Amino acid sequence: MVGLVVAAHGRLAEELVSTAEQIVGELPAVATCNIEPGTPVEDLRAKMKQAVARVDEGSGVIILADLFGGTPCKESLMMCQRMNVEVLAGVNLPMLLKANSLRSEQLSLPEMANQLASHGQRNITCASALLREAQQPRT
Amino acid sequence: MITLVRVDNRLIHGQVVEAWLPFLKVARVVVADDEAASSPLIRAAMALAVQSAIEVQILPLSQVDFAALSKDGVRTLVLLRDVASVPFAHAHGLALDELNLGNVHFGTGRRQVSPSVFLAEAELTTLQQLADQGVRVAARAVPAEKPVDLPDLRERWAKAG
Numbered sequence: 001m002v003g004l005v006v007a008a009h010g011r012l013a014e015e016l017v018s019t020a021e022q023i024v025g026e027l028p029a030v031a032t033c034n035i036e037p038g039t040p041v042e043d044l045r046a047k048m049k050q051a052v053a054r055v056d057e058g059s060g061v062i063i064l065a066d067l068f069g070g071t072p073c074k075e076s077l078m079m080c081q082r083m084n085v086e087v088l089a090g091v092n093l094p095m096l097l098k099a100n101s102l103r104s105e106q107l108s109l110p111e112m113a114n115q116l117a118s119h120g121q122r123n124i125t126c127a128s129a130l131l132r133e134a135q136q137p138r139t
Numbered sequence: 140m141i142t143l144v145r146v147d148n149r150l151i152h153g154q155v156v157e158a159w160l161p162f163l164k165v166a167r168v169v170v171a172d173d174e175a176a177s178s179p180l181i182r183a184a185m186a187l188a189v190q191s192a193i194e195v196q197i198l199p200l201s202q203v204d205f206a207a208l209s210k211d212g213v214r215t216l217v218l219l220r221d222v223a224s225v226p227f228a229h230a231h232g233l234a235l236d237e238l239n240l241g242n243v244h245f246g247t248g249r250r251q252v253s254p255s256v257f258l259a260e261a262e263l264t265t266l267q268q269l270a271d272q273g274v275r276v277a278a279r280a281v282p283a284e285k286p287v288d289l290p291d292l293r294e295r296w297a298k299a300g
Contacts, residue, residue: 023154023157024158024281025282097157131180131183134183134187135183
């Protein structure tokens with residue numbers, strides 16, 4: 001199974017995983033990295049490595065980071081070079097839920113990462129506009 | 140064909156859309172609830188939440204043809220807002236092998252029997268009557284959870300007093 005690491009500023013990573021588990025139940029092979037203010041980069045790097053190692057079962061790991069260019073993303077990108085790791089920036093709840101369900105399909109790691117990026121974007125919609133459209137009479 | 144009957148105050152929401160629908164692989168969701176059926180806004184919002192390949196019907200409880208739903212070949216999830224609706228549906232032809240308690244919210248006079256289920260004494264009595272008729276009653280918010288069967292729910296209810 002592909003491992004998942006959610007890495008984000010503050011407690012976002014932990015809360016995203018906790019919320020996903022409220023919705024679909026316990027998520028296997030998932031780790032979180034909270035980046036608190038003032039954490040030295042060396043400590044963060046070590047935490048990231050530990051998180052990846054903890055969930056790596058041999059099929060690779062996808063790191064879901066919050067901000068492109070942010071520290072969690074940058075440190076994740078450094079690991080891409082040496083490990084079987086893909087990095088997504090802009091993690092959201094639909095993306096995390098989809099990551100869990102996609103793991104049961106036979107996708108390569110890069111393919112899974114690309115599908116997740118699309119899914120995360122596709123699920124950002126103006127919900128109220130969709131509702132208005134749904135209530136329009138058909139012409 | 141009834142695949143599952145679920146009591147859930149929230150009817151169609153995240154746990155149903157993200158967990159139960161993929162798990163059950165149903166082709167139809169029927170919400171039997173007067174309040175939801177009476178609001179075009181709620182009906183539209185609920186229908187939007189479900190992928191378009193799955194049919195969504197939102198009807199007042201008394202207008203659902205439970206007997207027909209039970210007899211045809213379409214895999215169906217039936218959602219009811221409260222425990223009190225279950226005997227009515229059952230009496231009107233709903234095939235009921237198993238009753239899933241998802242979210243029954245806290246309220247005055249209710250006691251907690253699982254993380255997301257709070258029951259009043261009258262509801263516990265209703266559930267026992269259903270169980271006496273052969274229905275397997277269990278609390279289970281999401282498929283990944285282990286179900287908590289009625290004897291355990293009853294025991295927890297008694298202890299919570």
